[in-house]
Amino acid sequence: MFLNTDYDSYLLADANPDLIELYRQLIDEGPSFIKYCRGFFIQKNNHKERYYAYRDEFNGTSNKRRKSALFLYLNRHGYNGLCRYNSKGTFNTPFGRYSKPYFPEKEMLSFIQRAKNATLLHAGFDVSMAKAQAGDMVYCDPPYAPLSDTACFTDYHAGGFNQDDQELLANIASKLAHNQVRVVISNQDTKQIRELYAKAKAKISRFKVRRHISCDGNNRREAGELLAVFNPRQVDSSSW
Numbered sequence: 463m464f465l466n467t468d469y470d471s472y473l474l475a476d477a478n479p480d481l482i483e484l485y486r487q488l489i490d491e492g493p494s495f496i497k498y499c500r501g502f503f504i505q506k507n508n509h510k511e512r513y514y515a516y517r518d519e520f521n522g523t524s525n526k527r528r529k530s531a532l533f534l535y536l537n538r539h540g541y542n543g544l545c546r547y548n549s550k551g552t553f554n555t556p557f558g559r560y561s562k563p564y565f566p567e568k569e570m571l572s573f574i575q576r577a578k579n580a581t582l583l584h585a586g587f588d589v590s591m592a593k594a595q596a597g598d599m600v601y602c603d604p605p606y607a608p609l610s611d612t613a614c615f616t617d618y619h620a621g622g623f624n625q626d627d628q629e630l631l632a633n634i635a636s637k638l639a640h641n642q643v644r645v646v647i648s649n650q651d652t653k654q655i656r657e658l659y660a661k662a663k664a665k666i667s668r669f670k671v672r673r674h675i676s677c678d679g680n681n682r683r684e685a686g687e688l689l690a691v692f693n694p695r696q697v698d699s700s701s702w
Contacts, residue, residue, distance in 0.1 A: 463601050464580070465572050472576075475583040475590030478545070480533045480553075482584040487530040488570060489577050495527070496570050502535040503565045513539055513557040521552050538563040549622075591634050596642035604631055606650040606687075629658060632690075636662040639692035651686030664690035 464472060476482055487495050506512065513536075520532040537543055540555035548554050583590055587602060594600050605623040628649075635645035649655050651668050659666055670684040 463603075465569065465576060469599070470579065472580040473583060473590065473593060474577075474580050475585050475587075477584075477586045479584050480529065481545075482582055483526055484530040484533050485573070485577070485582050487527055488574055489582075491527075492574055493571070495531075496567055498527070499531045499534050499570075500565055500567070502531060503538070503563060507535070508539060508560070508563060510557045510559075517553060517555075534566075538565070587631055588634060591638060591645075594638055594643045598643050600635075600638065600643060600645045602631060602635070602645065602647045604628065604647065604649065607652055607655050608650070625654075628655070632658050632662040632664075635664070635690075635692045639663075639694050642694045644694060645692040647690045647692075649688055649690065651688040656688065659688075659690040662690075662692070664692045666690050 464474060474482075474485065491498075502516075507516070516532055517536060520529060520536060523529050523532070536553065536555065537545060539558055539560065541558045543558075544555045546553070546555045583593075587604065591600060591602075604627070607625075607628055631647065635647060638645050647659070647664075649659075656666060667689045669687060669689075671687050
């Protein structure tokens with residue numbers, strides 16, 4: 463979203479400190495950091511044993527530059543780009559088995575250029591959204607609601623993101639819309655999520671996408687997603 467919009471300024475916020483630190487390394491060091499990261503994308507590193515060795519190093523190192531480069535490596539070599547942590551905050555995504563993982567140099571260079579107008583913030587959605595002012599536009603991409611109670615890979619960061627968090631996010635979005643802040647939220651298209659956003663007076667657009675993350679790699683069908691738009695002119699105080 464950030465790389466494909468054109469606003470005067472941005473606040474990029476995320477609850478994952480590893481992602482925000484990667485952004486900071488890119489901004490501070492620029493192309494030389496990209497060159498450093500590229501050194502991990504070689505054939506001898508595209509093996510299960512090396513992946514798990516690097517994953518262990520990532521979970522144990524305090525070197526921010528090294529950890530950020532490893533975070534990018536793990537993201538591209540891990541299972542379908544999944545970013546998953548256990549309850550102790552340990553990154554535990556399994557190896558992905560790709561023939562040639564993609565190195566996102568073009569996207570990293572684009573990020574460096576556009577980040578001149580961006581401020582980074584490591585914070586949860588409640589803290590970051592509290593900074594929004596009238597006339598702002600907020601886009602939220604929360605961990606998607608699971609399709610079922612047994613759905614795979616739902617713990618994307620330490621602490622998780624449960625139904626209470628989904629409801630709090632919708633309530634905050636509704637309040638911001640009442641204060642002339644437009645909010646857009648993407649999520650899984652489930653009955654529970656549709657009802658939640660409809661209650662909060664959001665305009666909902668539904669569509670199909672082909673899901674890359676699945677427990678069954680041979681049975682990846684199209685799945686429903688939605689965009690909920692909290693338009694200031696359509697929200698009244700009775701919704702919260």
